Amino acid sequence: MKVAIQCDSPLLQRSLELFLDGHLSSLRQCDILIRDKEIYDDQYLTFVIGLSEASDLIKPFSKAQLLHTLNQKFESQKDLPVPIEEERPLSYEEGVSFDILERHIDKLTREYQSNILKAIRAFYEK
Numbered sequence: 744m745k746v747a748i749q750c751d752s753p754l755l756q757r758s759l760e761l762f763l764d765g766h767l768s769s770l771r772q773c774d775i776l777i778r779d780k781e782i783y784d785d786q787y788l789t790f791v792i793g794l795s796e797a798s799d800l801i802k803p804f805s806k807a808q809l810l811h812t813l814n815q816k817f818e819s820q821k822d823l824p825v826p827i828e829e830e831r832p833l834s835y836e837e838g839v840s841f842d843i844l845e846r847h848i849d850k851l852t853r854e855y856q857s858n859i860l861k862a863i864r865a866f867y868e869k
Contacts, residue, residue: 744766744774744775744813744814744817745766745767745768745772745773745774745775746763746766746767746768746773746774746775746776746777746813747767747768747769747770747772747773747775747776747777747787748760748763748767748776748777748778749770749776749777749778750777750778750779750792751779751780752779755779755792755802759777759792759809760843760846762806762809762810763777763809767843767847768843769841769843769844770787773787774788774817775787775788775789775790775813775816775817775820776788776789776790777789777790777791777792777813778790778791778792779791779792779793780793781793781797781798788816788817788820790812790813790816792804792809799812799816800812800813
């Protein structure tokens with residue numbers, strides 16, 4: 744399952760990115776879109792997180808609750824017929840967001856740097 748996140752709350756946005764790290768995808772390639780307010784959009788299967796009873800998941804929630812409810816919503820919608828759209832190549836000019844990819848690359852770079860520094864310190868401490 745590929746997930747895209749569009750939240751007005753930066754705290755919720757970041758929390759969801761951490762919880763769903765292995766499932767993140769761009770908006771154009773996602774199977775399901777998570778939002779913190781209800782927006783009627785026929786283009787995407789939407790999962791709403793909020794305080795109202797109409798939300799798919801009510802705040803506060805745990806990672807386990809999020810994954811369970813998200814999988815239930817995805818599985819329930821999986822059997823419905825999906826309109827076939829002609830695929831076209833993505834271009835940067837069309838507004839493709841690379842924010843998630845950039846954050847992931849930054850995270851990997853910091854981890855790599857940390858590992859190199861640990862190795863250097865271990866070498867010189869001998």
